[in-house]
Amino acid sequence: MAKSTNPMAEMTKPATSIFYTVRKLVAVGDGACGKTCTYITFSKGTFPEVYVPTVFENYVADVEVDGKHVELALWDTAGQEDYDRLRPLSYPDSHAIMISFAIDSPDSLVNTAQKWISEVAHFCSGLPILLAGFKRDLKEDNSTLKELVKSSQKPVTYGQGLTMAKYIGAAAYVECSAKTGAGIRETFEVMTRLALKVAKHANKTAGAQHKKSSCELM
16 A cells, blocks of 8 residues: 555655655646646645646655655646647656546547647556546536536446546556546555556666667657
8 A cells, every 4th residue: 555645645755665766647628627636635635726727837756665765756748739848858757657548538538649648658558547537526526527528428337447447558557536536546556556657667677778768858
């Protein structure tokens, strides 16, 4: 189980640890899909009530997974097209990528295949990918359902998310809600384990090979 310093995880940083490392995780996805809220909720234990569009933001969280103490460097990116040329600056030296979408926005799920996977594959070839569905609490929200009906849409189902994860070659699929906290801890447990797999592989290789296992600009 992962342990975080924030109140949401209900655990504290361990006094001693078997293993210590720093791992960089980058979240990408459409604008307003929930990346920033998810990062803030996990790292600070509070849900931001006011939406502020992100350009680039970094957060830090200490976790413990499988007896390993890990400091996560969480990189938040802007999903808007205006930042398509700047966003790749966030990718170098990453260890795992979170491609995200909003469960109340089927179009954002489609964009994981039409836009995000190709960008990640180009700049971060070989890195593990987690597909994450945010805003899980809106699946049964009446106002959300009524709004989606207007365009003949429904919230993304777990099955649809899982199918997309397999299609884009993601290592796993998770759903969570920053507003309620449901699934947040589990989401970052999965991300940390994926990042540690890369670290374990890199530790067995020479410096030049290590660069191939972490994200670089091309």
